Amino acid sequence: MLSLESITNSIHAWLNNTFNPTLALLLEFVIVGTCAIGLFTVLGLVLVLMERKVSAYMQIRLGPNRVGYGGSMQTLADTLKLAVKEGLTPDGADKFLFNLAPFIVIIISMLILAPIPFAKGFQIWDMNIGVLYVSAVSSVSVIGILMAGWASNNKYSLLGAMRSGAQIVSYELSAGLSILSIIVLTGSLKISDIIASQENGWWIFKGHIPAVIAFVIFIIAVTAETNRAPFDLAEAESELTAGFHTEYSGMKFALFFLAEYVNIFIACSLGAILFLGGWMPLHIGNWSGFNHIMDFIPSSIWFISKVFFLIFVIMWFRWTFPRLRVDQLLNLEWKYLLPISMFNLLLMTLVAIMGWHF
Amino acid sequence: MGASSLIVLIIAAIAFSAGGIAVAKILVKGTKNPQKGQAYECGIPTAGSSWNQFNIGYYLFALIFLIFDVELIFLYPWAVVVKKVGMGALVEIIIFLFILFMGFLYAHKKGALKWM
Numbered sequence: 001m002l003s004l005e006s007i008t009n010s011i012h013a014w015l016n017n018t019f020n021p022t023l024a025l026l027l028e029f030v031i032v033g034t035c036a037i038g039l040f041t042v043l044g045l046v047l048v049l050m051e052r053k054v055s056a057y058m059q060i061r062l063g064p065n066r067v068g069y070g071g072s073m074q075t076l077a078d079t080l081k082l083a084v085k086e087g088l089t090p091d092g093a094d095k096f097l098f099n100l101a102p103f104i105v106i107i108i109s110m111l112i113l114a115p116i117p118f119a120k121g122f123q124i125w126d127m128n129i130g131v132l133y134v135s136a137v138s139s140v141s142v143i144g145i146l147m148a149g150w151a152s153n154n155k156y157s158l159l160g161a162m163r164s165g166a167q168i169v170s171y172e173l174s175a176g177l178s179i180l181s182i183i184v185l186t187g188s189l190k191i192s193d194i195i196a197s198q199e200n201g202w203w204i205f206k207g208h209i210p211a212v213i214a215f216v217i218f219i220i221a222v223t224a225e226t227n228r229a230p231f232d233l234a235e236a237e238s239e240l241t242a243g244f245h246t247e248y249s250g251m252k253f254a255l256f257f258l259a260e261y262v263n264i265f266i267a268c269s270l271g272a273i274l275f276l277g278g279w280m281p282l283h284i285g286n287w288s289g290f291n292h293i294m295d296f297i298p299s300s301i302w303f304i305s306k307v308f309f310l311i312f313v314i315m316w317f318r319w320t321f322p323r324l325r326v327d328q329l330l331n332l333e334w335k336y337l338l339p340i341s342m343f344n345l346l347l348m349t350l351v352a353i354m355g356w357h358f
Numbered sequence: 359m360g361a362s363s364l365i366v367l368i369i370a371a372i373a374f375s376a377g378g379i380a381v382a383k384i385l386v387k388g389t390k391n392p393q394k395g396q397a398y399e400c401g402i403p404t405a406g407s408s409w410n411q412f413n414i415g416y417y418l419f420a421l422i423f424l425i426f427d428v429e430l431i432f433l434y435p436w437a438v439v440v441k442k443v444g445m446g447a448l449v450e451i452i453i454f455l456f457i458l459f460m461g462f463l464y465a466h467k468k469g470a471l472k473w474m
Contacts, residue, residue, distance in 0.1 A: 032363060033370035040374060083381055086388045091395035092407065103375050110371035114363055125363045132434055154397040155408045166416045169423040176430045183437040246398055251382040255375050327473030330419060334471045338426070338462075342455060345433075349448050352441050 004300055005121035032124060036113055040262060045075045047261040050308075051315055058319040079254060087250035090153060097151035102248070102255040104144035109262040112137050115191050116269050119279050119300035123192070130191035131183065134270055135176055138225070141263065142168045145234070148256070149244035160243025163326055164234030168225050170333040175221035177341035178214035181348035182207070182274045185357060195278040200285050202277040206358040210348040215275045217341050222267035223314050224329070226260065230321035231329060268310035272303065276310075279303040285358070418470050422462075429458055 011031070015024040049064070049072065056063025064071030089098055115130040117123040127133055142165050149161020183189060185207060186197045197203075203211050224231035235243030245256045272278060279299035283291045324332070351357050397404045433451070440447045465471060 029362070029366045033366050033373070036367055036370045037374045083378070084385050085382070086386045087379065087382055088394060090397050092397055092404075102379075103372060106375045107368055107371040110367045110374075111364060114367055124367070125360060150409075152397070153408050154404075155399060158408045158412070162412065162416050166419050169427075170419060173423065173426050173430060176427075177433075180430075180433055180437045183434070184440055187438055187441045189434070189438060241398070241400065250386070251378045255378060330471070330473060334419075334422075335466075339459075342459070346448070346452060346455070349440055349451070353444055353448060 003121075003298060004119040008122060036110060036124075039113070040110065040258065043262055043265050044258040045079075047265065047311065048075045048078070048257070050311070051261075054312065054315045055319060058316070082250055082254040085250035087252050088247070090247050092153040093247065094151040094153070097147050098247070099252075101144050101148035101151060102252045102259075104147060105141055105259040106255050108137060108141040108144060109259045109266065112263075112266045116266065117191055117195065117273070117278055118303055119298070122300070126190065126192050129189045131179055131189045131194070131270070131274070134266070135172070135179060138263070138266065139168070139172055141259075144259075145244050148248070152244075152247040154247050156240045156242070156246045157244050160234045160236075160240045160246070164227055164244060166326075167227070167231060167233060167329060170330060171221040171224035171231075171337075174217050174333060174337040174341040175225060177338075177345050178218040178221065179270075179274060181210060181214040181341075181345045184345070184349050184352045185211075191273055191278070194273060195280050198277040198280050198283075200283055201358060202275065202280070202282070204275040207348065208351055208357060210344050210351055211275065211357075213344045214341070214348065215271070217337055217344070218271055218275070219310070219313065220337065222271065223317055224333070226264045226267055226314075228264065228314055229318040230323050232323060233326055233329060236323060264311060264314060265307065268314065269303070269307045271310050272306040276306045277302075278306075415473055422465055422470060425458075425461070429454075 012028065015027055018024075019027065052074070053063045053071070064074035067073040067077045089095055112134055114124045115127055115133055117126070145164050145168070146161045149157040149159075149164070152158070182194070182203055185203060186194045188194060188197075198206075200206075204215050205211075207214075227234045233243075234240075235245070240246070245253055248256060277283075279302050281291070281294035281297060281299070281302050283294060397408075432454070436447065436451055440451070
């Protein structure tokens with residue numbers, strides 16, 4: 001069967017047979033880098049269009065429908081427009097940090113792509129601390145945001161960045177605790193092990209009620225961590241114009257925008273890996289016939305459809321809930337989500353030790 | 359691929375963003391105008407710098423976060439082995455979280471979690 005794993009293996013074998021090892025390794029690096037950049041661009045194009053279409057249909061309007069078939073080229077046109085805009089740096093800004101911030105944000109979101117398995121055996125680096133790596137590196141992105149907001153020397157930017165910092169660090173805790181409640185069950189931080197442990201069912205089904213609570217808390221927390229509505233205080237248009245990227249224009253703004261969407265993708269793929277089985281098809285216990293039928297759908301399609309389902313849910317939130325105030329936001333995290341996720345973790349540990357899960 | 363893939367990804371990210379910015383630099387002929395360099399504050403002239411004292415509330419939350427984040431790092435190795443170790447690990451972590459939770463309640467009582 002044609003799968004991404006066999007394609008990568010054959011490319012690897014061909015390179016090693018044709019060239020000497022050093023050159024082959026170098027060529028592989030070039031291929032990986034190009035693929036990562038390509039993925040970045042495609043994700044940006046697809047997700048921005050999806051966002052606009054989903055918002056449009058939720059408000060009973062059509063959305064972009066002029067450029068290309070059904071508006072499919074709209075994002076490309078917007079990118080071209082941004083490419084011919086002048087990238088301004090305000091006179092009062094800290095020029096070095098101001099220009100460094102978009103690079104930091106892009107580097108962080110590119111780095112998190114490393115342990116994400118897009119299909120069976122199709123992963124840049126299957127490190128043994130995969131989940132810890134993702135949550136550790138993704139929390140660095142707050143530095144890029146604070147840098148951008150502070151360096152702009154603009155009150156809106158500073159306020160947006162400060163809010164964003166407080167929000168991201170707060171919600172990281174409950175996201176981390178709900179990640180841990182799955183780690184308790186799998187006993188491994190390696191992403192391929194976590195996915196392999198869901199061979200007879202996804203954790204959201206196998207882990208009883210604590211897994212469902214952890215999933216709900218995780219989704220809320222990543223919505224806040226990626227600065228999405230209803231937690232988009234960092235760039236609340238009606239009060240802060242554009243938050244931390246008020247002063248950015250042209251391509252630098254486009255980079256922030258792109259990193260934001262890639263971060264949503266990464267957060268949702270982490271959710272899909274932990275709770276919905278990553279690329280693992282829908283398997284139910286020992287129903288081997290049913291499992292066989294499900295295996296016919298390629299693993300990449302399973303992964304992408306799960307991730308896009310979660311992204312759709314996060315976009316759905318945006319048009320369902322009104323924006324929170326900053327004190328309500330912090331109350332929700334510190335007084336509700338954090339204690340609940342802490343007790344949920346203990347409950348999950350009890351379930352795991354007693355072997356009550358399936 | 360091993361750890362070298364991270365270096366590859368960093369280089370790819372820098373190339374991607376630098377390429378984008380460089381393309382924009384080449385395509386765009388910028389004009390000079392003293393108004394252009396001003397901070398955008400919705401048309402009102404900027405009053406003073408924004409690098410001054412700031413609401414302490416954000417720092418308080420950052421401090422509490424620091425404690426809990428260290429706790430979270432302690433929990434990671436615990437979570438990996440808890441299933442093998444069994445009940446003992448659960449009791450120990452309950453004691454650990456209880457002490458931490460008392461500190462959290464203290465901070466709550468002191469009003470550190472109240473937004474000013």
